[in-house]
Amino acid sequence: MSPIIVHGVPGSPYVRMPLLACEEKGAPYRLAAMPFGTTKTPEHLARHPFGRIPVIEHEGFWLYEADAIIRYVDQVFPGPSLTPSDPKAQARMNQVMGIVDCYVAPPVLGIGFNRIVAPMFGLPVDEETIAKGVEPATVAVRALEKLLGNQPYMAGNSVSLADLMLIAQLDMFPATPEGAKIMKGSSLLGWIDRMRARPSVQATDTQKLMAAAQRA
Amino acid sequence: MSPIIVHGVPGSPYVRMPLLACEEKGAPYRLAAMPFGTTKTPEHLARHPFGRIPVIEHEGFWLYEADAIIRYVDQVFPGPSLTPSDPKAQARMNQVMGIVDCYVAPPVLGIGFNRIVAPMFGLPVDEETIAKGVEPATVAVRALEKLLGNQPYMAGNSVSLADLMLIAQLDMFPATPEGAKIMKGSSLLGWIDRMRARPSVQATDTQKLMAAAQRA
Numbered sequence: 001m002s003p004i005i006v007h008g009v010p011g012s013p014y015v016r017m018p019l020l021a022c023e024e025k026g027a028p029y030r031l032a033a034m035p036f037g038t039t040k041t042p043e044h045l046a047r048h049p050f051g052r053i054p055v056i057e058h059e060g061f062w063l064y065e066a067d068a069i070i071r072y073v074d075q076v077f078p079g080p081s082l083t084p085s086d087p088k089a090q091a092r093m094n095q096v097m098g099i100v101d102c103y104v105a106p107p108v109l110g111i112g113f114n115r116i117v118a119p120m121f122g123l124p125v126d127e128e129t130i131a132k133g134v135e136p137a138t139v140a141v142r143a144l145e146k147l148l149g150n151q152p153y154m155a156g157n158s159v160s161l162a163d164l165m166l167i168a169q170l171d172m173f174p175a176t177p178e179g180a181k182i183m184k185g186s187s188l189l190g191w192i193d194r195m196r197a198r199p200s201v202q203a204t205d206t207q208k209l210m211a212a213a214q215r216a
Numbered sequence: 217m218s219p220i221i222v223h224g225v226p227g228s229p230y231v232r233m234p235l236l237a238c239e240e241k242g243a244p245y246r247l248a249a250m251p252f253g254t255t256k257t258p259e260h261l262a263r264h265p266f267g268r269i270p271v272i273e274h275e276g277f278w279l280y281e282a283d284a285i286i287r288y289v290d291q292v293f294p295g296p297s298l299t300p301s302d303p304k305a306q307a308r309m310n311q312v313m314g315i316v317d318c319y320v321a322p323p324v325l326g327i328g329f330n331r332i333v334a335p336m337f338g339l340p341v342d343e344e345t346i347a348k349g350v351e352p353a354t355v356a357v358r359a360l361e362k363l364l365g366n367q368p369y370m371a372g373n374s375v376s377l378a379d380l381m382l383i384a385q386l387d388m389f390p391a392t393p394e395g396a397k398i399m400k401g402s403s404l405l406g407w408i409d410r411m412r413a414r415p416s417v418q419a420t421d422t423q424k425l426m427a428a429a430q431r432a
Contacts, residue, residue, distance in 0.1 A: 068310035094284035
């Protein structure tokens, strides 16, 4: 099958999601790297009317929305299924995917961006966003611990799309002072270790992707 | 199979989603109506750590997140499938579900709540939220028109989970002055008419649900 072309800014957790899915499936892909700050150009708005990333292109089929993209990659490529067949396990996967979008991303990205990305680019650090993120991020982490329970992965014994979405958002979080405090002693730290041991997570490491894009 | 018990506040578009799915599937269900303003009680937080609605209970299995719930209902009950089997059509369904959550709900609920619900309950009308919602709601409506194209439903010839999520959010919108203006001449008006002709949409009419809850 032809490769998936992923349009997006390297370093974005949302762009990392389809890359993770392609790596897990062994699906061919190419990252068409967009420079930082180009998501609202007319060229990109023609691909994505909301001016967000990622967008994929596959054999003439264009698709945006990270959740829809990784489900599509899982469905059309051979390789290990990233969706549990048991309806209750599949429901947990879908639930965690929803939680990541609605409850994890806003506070965790707010804290991660201001503690890690902003200083890296010399941008102002918004302490108010950080402070406001602590309580909702804590609630989200506790809810995910409860859903993880004693399972190795979020939806059971095998990695699923939920794990891919979550690691993309949570990978940098323990490196922030707020994240370190919230996650101290959390069962999610063991889960992060398991995810980081996967070749998919290593191949899509944020620093590595950003460095590769700068070389290209 | 045992009925699905849906915990939620009648009138909420998110609570309407599982009801619509159960109606379409012919699945037995019961709405365990919660009074307005009770989503942050200890009792409800034990069911839903983020204090939102709906939550379902099915044969001892508890689940929150509307998207995960309607996928579960579609999967475990017999009746017409609400998920297209073709991968590209399924991707469109998932894409529209993501668009509804990320881009439709925030501005459309902001406008709908302040123009319709707030006056009904004598609450203050937040004109700033309304004004801020006009541009993003317009972008979302135009994007959905493009995805609908000449199809009768959002993901093709049959109704899918995407249509159910979208009608729950969009049903009241044309009744607001801002919604009427944005949707004037829109192909989505024909889609709304098709959806309103469905018994599932009629059975879960917001006014009807609210009246039934007050009688109970």
